[in-house]
Amino acid sequence: MPDDQRKSLLRITSIETLYFDRIYALHGLSLEVKEREIFAVLGPNGAGKTTLLKTIAGLLKDQPKKGAIEFGGKKIQRLAPERVASLGIVYVPEDRGLFRELTVAENLELGCWGRRDKEVNSDMEEVLGLFPILKGRSKQQAETLSGGEQQMLAIARALLRRPKLLMVDEPSLGLAPLMARTVYDALLKISKAGTTILLVEQNARLALSIAHYGYIMESGRIVLEGTAKELSENEDVQELYLGLGGETAASPKGWRLYKKRRRW
Amino acid sequence: MDNFLQYLVSGLSIGSLYSLVAIGLVVIYRSNRILNFAHGDVTTAGTFFAFFMLSSNFSFAVSAVAALVFGALIAMAFYFCILVPAQRRDATQLGQIILTVGLGLILQGAVQYFGGTEPQSFPFPLSEYIVYKIGVVSLSQLSLGTLAASLLSCFLFYLLVQKTRLGLAMRATSENLPAAQTLGIPTRRILAISWGLAAGLGVVAGLFLAPALLLDPFFMLEPFLKGFAAAILGGLNSLPGAIVGGLILGVAEALTGGFVSIAFKNSLAFIVIILVLLVRPEGLLGEEFKERV
Ligand SMILES: Nc1ncnc2c1ncn2[C@@H]1O[C@H](COP(=O)(O)OP(=O)(O)OP(=O)(O)O)[C@@H](O)[C@H]1O
Ligand SMILES: [Mg+2]
Numbered sequence: 132m133p134d135d136q137r138k139s140l141l142r143i144t145s146i147e148t149l150y151f152d153r154i155y156a157l158h159g160l161s162l163e164v165k166e167r168e169i170f171a172v173l174g175p176n177g178a179g180k181t182t183l184l185k186t187i188a189g190l191l192k193d194q195p196k197k198g199a200i201e202f203g204g205k206k207i208q209r210l211a212p213e214r215v216a217s218l219g220i221v222y223v224p225e226d227r228g229l230f231r232e233l234t235v236a237e238n239l240e241l242g243c244w245g246r247r248d249k250e251v252n253s254d255m256e257e258v259l260g261l262f263p264i265l266k267g268r269s270k271q272q273a274e275t276l277s278g279g280e281q282q283m284l285a286i287a288r289a290l291l292r293r294p295k296l297l298m299v300d301e302p303s304l305g306l307a308p309l310m311a312r313t314v315y316d317a318l319l320k321i322s323k324a325g326t327t328i329l330l331v332e333q334n335a336r337l338a339l340s341i342a343h344y345g346y347i348m349e350s351g352r353i354v355l356e357g358t359a360k361e362l363s364e365n366e367d368v369q370e371l372y373l374g375l376g377g378e379t380a381a382s383p384k385g386w387r388l389y390k391k392r393r394r395w
Numbered sequence: 396m397d398n399f400l401q402y403l404v405s406g407l408s409i410g411s412l413y414s415l416v417a418i419g420l421v422v423i424y425r426s427n428r429i430l431n432f433a434h435g436d437v438t439t440a441g442t443f444f445a446f447f448m449l450s451s452n453f454s455f456a457v458s459a460v461a462a463l464v465f466g467a468l469i470a471m472a473f474y475f476c477i478l479v480p481a482q483r484r485d486a487t488q489l490g491q492i493i494l495t496v497g498l499g500l501i502l503q504g505a506v507q508y509f510g511g512t513e514p515q516s517f518p519f520p521l522s523e524y525i526v527y528k529i530g531v532v533s534l535s536q537l538s539l540g541t542l543a544a545s546l547l548s549c550f551l552f553y554l555l556v557q558k559t560r561l562g563l564a565m566r567a568t569s570e571n572l573p574a575a576q577t578l579g580i581p582t583r584r585i586l587a588i589s590w591g592l593a594a595g596l597g598v599v600a601g602l603f604l605a606p607a608l609l610l611d612p613f614f615m616l617e618p619f620l621k622g623f624a625a626a627i628l629g630g631l632n633s634l635p636g637a638i639v640g641g642l643i644l645g646v647a648e649a650l651t652g653g654f655v656s657i658a659f660k661n662s663l664a665f666i667v668i669i670l671v672l673l674v675r676p677e678g679l680l681g682e683e684f685k686e687r688v
Contacts, residue, residue, distance in 0.1 A: 190573055192483075216579035228574035230567045240560075241567050244580050292578065 146198030171342035219295030231274035242291030279310035410645015411545035416622025417637035419593035426569035433499035435619025441466030441598035467591035519606035630678025
């Protein structure tokens with residue numbers, strides 16, 4: 132359950148993001164992420180989940196066009212990605228964002244870029260303890276890792292930056308269920324150790340199994356929000372996203388829930 | 396056989412200069428995905444700067460270092476003041492390449508204005524006329540110095556790229572820019588340094604070419620095109636490829652000039668470009684950049 136005492140870390144108010152100045156990808160979207168919890172954003176293909184994370188990370192030039200993004204009380208919309216990163220927001224993209232031609236060790240070293248504190252070594256050990264598979268692969272090029280190992284490397288590298296907010300885009304994408312579970316268990320451990328996580332996922336069941344709070348996003352808007360428990364018990368969510376009830380798959384077009392709610 | 400060895404060695408010496416030019420082009424292609432058509436002119440400007448310093452009675456070492464810095468500053472200023480604003484306005488790849496052509500023309504004009512168009516001999520501490528005999532091969536002091544200086548530059552650059560943190564950041568930035576940005580790596584600064592280093596390597600080549608050719612505003616045109624051919628031969632995105640490409644081109648040129656006809660010496664570079672693009676577009680050591688989603 133989200134605890135109202137907890138401080139808000141990230142607050143997004145009615146942002147609008149456009150591609151090519153005319154295609155709306157985010158339509159006045161608002162959401163809030165509180166410290167030390169896992170927040171999940173769920174939604175079908177093309178809902179704008181990746182766009183949301185990229186907008187926060189500053190990777191879309193001059194976006195959001197409208198609205199505000201506050202991080203720890205400071206306005207960060209339209210900052211350069213390097214600046215956003217230096218504030219403690221680390222983004223693990225859908226394609227994992229690894230340096231594929233560099234080795235595992237080099238990728239990890241780049242995660243420590245700009246850190247001068249003494250804890251770098253102990254952090255490195257901690258991270259390798261979390262993902263022991265990476266230990267034996269340090270001299271291997273990142274592109275030769277399996278999909279799951281690449282995801283672990285991407286998360287490990289992100290952790291070395293000591294993020295205040297870790298944003299992960301579809302960590303389960305392309306992974307076998309067992310591997311996806313391993314990655315999710317690691318995310319849960321990371322959260323327990325005090326890192327706030329903003330998670331984007333199509334696999335609602337997996338995401339809701341670790342998240343405290345969830346947002347359901349369709350066509351660039353938040354159409355439903357609630358605690359993980361509330362969402363799991365919601366009939367529409369069960370039908371459209373968890374594959375219970377009458378229909379099996381999530382709506383391909385992504386407007387089902389939205390339409391349905393409008394009818395009420 | 397003796398002739399063959401002689402051509403081989405002189406080919407390696409001149410080829411090593413093509414390698415230096417090619418590395419500069421490849422560094423910029425890898426990190427910015429554009430061809431730098433101003434490379435030769437930046438080099439010319441740097442070499443002319445050394446010439447002025449020498450004329451004002453500075454020592455050769457001081458003049459050479461100043462020329463490297465001068466060339467590097469021009470390239471970095473171009474990156475920061477022209478290329479970055481253009482990229483911010485979503486300039487296409489082609490648009491950016493045309494900007495480098497523009498820079499080249501501006502520099503050409505400036506060099507003509509300040510340096511004059513008359514060919515001048517470039518005072519150099521190594522002589523073309525002192526010749527050492529090593530076995531059956533004779534090598535001028537200048538060729539020997541050229542070979543040593545360019546191989547040393549290549550080696551130092553290799554160490555920088557492969558073994559230092561700066562080099563690691565350069566490799567990361569050229570491979571995956573957004574990832575480097577989200578890790579907080581100062582990518583602008585890293586790219587500016589790449590521009591500076593590329594220009595510096597070019598000026599090294601210019602300094603060694605000037606005494607062999609004569610110094611005029613267009614003396615780098617041919618070496619630039621040969622360096623370009625060498626880069627393409629090596630695959631355009633591979634540093635070892637650039638080095639090997641330059642050496643092969645130099646040797647092939649010397650052999651053609653020696654055994655076939657001196658008339659073909661210059662056409663060879665273009666025959667190489669055409670053949671590579673037709674037969675093996677990814678070059679000898681190149682690997683197509685994998686398209687990333
Ligand atoms: N670079 C782009 N240029 C133009 N339109 C884009 C671009 N990237 C995304 N879009 C559009 O923006 C909308 C949202 O895309 P986005 O990638 O954010 O969806 P998503 O929720 O992450 O989907 P998925 O689950 O498939 O990853 C889509 O309609 C998409 O076509
Ligand atoms: Mg996505």
